[in-house]
Amino acid sequence: MLSLISCCCSGWRRFLMRDHPDASDYVKDDCLILRCTIEVVKTRREGPGRCRIAVPPSDTGRGLKALLDSGMGTDIDFVVGDESFKAHKLILAARSPVFRAQFSGPFGDRNIKKLVVEDVDPSIFKAMLDFIYTDEFPDIGEIVGSTSPFASTNVVLHLVATADRYCLDRLRLLCESKLGEQITVDMVATTLALADQHQLHQLKAMCLKFATDPANLGGEPW
């Protein structure tokens, strides 16, 4: 008995479940009859209408990162541990509601020049700053300096906490997605506990599903 039928259909793969009502129309006496259609293109048109002018993707992140790296026009200095990072209040305010409140609004100080950030590792703060400017997920391997999955998960979890602190929802989701990809039998308990602690609901659901999967209960790698 067939479990699942996969076939190419108009350039796409189409799957059909064996218990689908239509399946019996395709399979008779455990035999599958296929009709193949071959298209013959008689005239080959290559008119200008078919041409497209390729446009490169958005380069805003590259321009903003170049601004950060050049240090041009920086007006705020973050002191994080024994390191300091210069940045632009304007960019930070455009990207994070927490920074916006800090640098403007009724309780903000638009003339502030220096901010001491506590309880954040400098490398994590730097990664968050890079994300603010580029909108790209940081290179975790570069921050960790190793390929250890434990160290990588740990860094991403610290990044989640920093994203939470500055209300960077997209960074938080990128971290959650990254952690979801990294679930292993060895890490699932730790990840589940931290997903619960940081209210990463989708990651928590993934951990629970992983932990209750019979394939993983046997101790096999996922």
Added chain:
Amino acid sequence: MLSLISCCCSGWRRFLMRDHPDASDYVKDDCLILRCTIEVVKTRREGPGRCRIAVPPSDTGRGLKALLDSGMGTDIDFVVGDESFKAHKLILAARSPVFRAQFSGPFGDRNIKKLVVEDVDPSIFKAMLDFIYTDEFPDIGEIVGSTSPFASTNVVLHLVATADRYCLDRLRLLCESKLGEQITVDMVATTLALADQHQLHQLKAMCLKFATDPANLGGEPW
């Protein structure tokens, strides 16, 4: 004789030219022999590893546009015709090398507060400003206020000239791509002349190809 063979291959369409050396291996005595492979997936896994956490696309443009619309922290006022537009020198400098040179560097004036822009329509300048912040192609229909293809092409050509003036290469390419989509029998001569004038080489090639296409020489719409 077959001109072109199109078939599905691993989920993709594959084309084979009749004069391709391999074609003779497939076609014998004007007959085509096909071998179809059906895949049967015996075990259906739906473990958590297959789930993905959806991450929304980049929101940098939205944040920067909100900053522009709010007027928060603007430090430059552009006077264009009888209208004026406030903006942020930092964002402009990050996105355009011309603005960067105007506001910094050996010949720039970082304390400049007002700039008079000549030979640009206010609506075109506004569209360019919006592009700088959002990195999205402006809504031409909104600028034109009509659905006339002549008016739309005219606006895009003015936008090309402004993109040239401020070295906004991506906006220039987006305009070129848009104009390429809008080529018609009625517009091809005008578009070709302007493509030549603004050195839009890809668009010029498209116009020439369009104009020499037998289907268009008969006066039929493209």
